[in-house]
Amino acid sequence: MAAPSSRIASIDVARGAAVVAMVVFHLIWDLGNFHYIDPEIPYTPTVKLFGHAIATTFLFIAGVSLVLAHERRNGWRPFWRRFFIIAGAAALVSLGAWLAFPQAFVFFGILHCIAVASLLAAPLLLLSWPAAAAAALAFGLAPLFYSDPLFNSRWFAWIGFPTVAPLTNDYRPLAPWSAALFAGVAMAKLWKAWALPAIAAGVREGPATWLGRHSLAIYLLHQPALFLVFGLLATLGVAPSAGHSGDFVEICVARCEKSGGETAMCRDICSCTAKKAARGDALASVADEIARIEILNAFARACMSERR
Numbered sequence: 001m002a003a004p005s006s007r008i009a010s011i012d013v014a015r016g017a018a019v020v021a022m023v024v025f026h027l028i029w030d031l032g033n034f035h036y037i038d039p040e041i042p043y044t045p046t047v048k049l050f051g052h053a054i055a056t057t058f059l060f061i062a063g064v065s066l067v068l069a070h071e072r073r074n075g076w077r078p079f080w081r082r083f084f085i086i087a088g089a090a091a092l093v094s095l096g097a098w099l100a101f102p103q104a105f106v107f108f109g110i111l112h113c114i115a116v117a118s119l120l121a122a123p124l125l126l127l128s129w130p131a132a133a134a135a136a137l138a139f140g141l142a143p144l145f146y147s148d149p150l151f152n153s154r155w156f157a158w159i160g161f162p163t164v165a166p167l168t169n170d171y172r173p174l175a176p177w178s179a180a181l182f183a184g185v186a187m188a189k190l191w192k193a194w195a196l197p198a199i200a201a202g203v204r205e206g207p208a209t210w211l212g213r214h215s216l217a218i219y220l221l222h223q224p225a226l227f228l229v230f231g232l233l234a235t236l237g238v239a240p241s242a243g244h245s246g247d248f249v250e251i252c253v254a255r256c257e258k259s260g261g262e263t264a265m266c267r268d269i270c271s272c273t274a275k276k277a278a279r280g281d282a283l284a285s286v287a288d289e290i291a292r293i294e295i296l297n298a299f300a301r302a303c304m305s306e307r308r
Contacts (some may be wrong), residue, residue, distance in 0.1 A: 012212030063184020087115040108158035109170030117178035132186035140179030272303035
């Protein structure tokens with residue numbers, strides 16, 4: 001008898017579909033960031049809900065995968081191997097985001113949440129499904145009943161419970177986001193006897209399974225690849241539509257506010273940035289869109305330093 005596969009195709013298909021959705025989501029963000037579409041589109045409720053749904057899916061699948069991996073392999077070595085791979089990838093994301101966007105770098109995004117929530121879920125792998133369901137309920141509902149300014153700092157914001165969301169490009173704190181992973185653990189334990197084998201039996205290998213099995217690599221590489229594409233477009237002179245440029249200060253303030261910044265602070269920094277850019281027509285000779293964004297980011301950092 002052949003040994004059972006260490007992977008289930010249906011899980012890889014689900015993860016592959018989430019990967020495709022993630023790339024589409026980030027493409028929308030990049031199109032807005034480089035002004036190829038209205039810069040406000042990525043901030044609309046529909047697009048934000050799309051992003052939340054993708055994050056929930058990844059976390060839920062991670063919880064299901066924890067249970068399956070634990071029960072199909074002996075010992076805890078695979079668990080720790082998986083944890084350190086994800087934690088290392090999360091550190092790479094933070095480093096890359098800090099280099100590109102130091103004022104809004106990713107200090108606790110989706111990969112960070114998966115890594116830490118997996119540690120919290122380890123004891124749940126030894127218990128029955130109601131324990132994981134209770135953990136999901138507790139972490140999911142806790143932010144509705146408690147918040148404190150203490151958690152506004154990046155040192156504690158990763159736990160959850162802030163009164164003002166931190167300025168970052170991806171924020172998935174343990175409360176409430178780890179609830180999705182715990183729910184995946186609970187569901188896998190509840191369904192493992194009948195539903196999961198039935199689902200797995202009807203799924204064949206294909207492109208979606210390949211995407212699912214390489215989801216981490218795709219996650220790490222797709223944004224640099226998209227930025228490279230937009231850089232090449234700028235080099236080739238494929239400029240964004242002028243009709244989407246909008247008023248810089250108002251767009252800047254709107255983005256800052258939606259990222260958790262206070263209105264007064266956002267307007268001061270955005271106005272200061274616009275003034276610095278206007279002095280000597282600093283951007284007039286800069287055709288590359290990425291270079292223009294980097295110059296504006298440098299001006300914004302200087303304005304934040306001056307404001308302190």
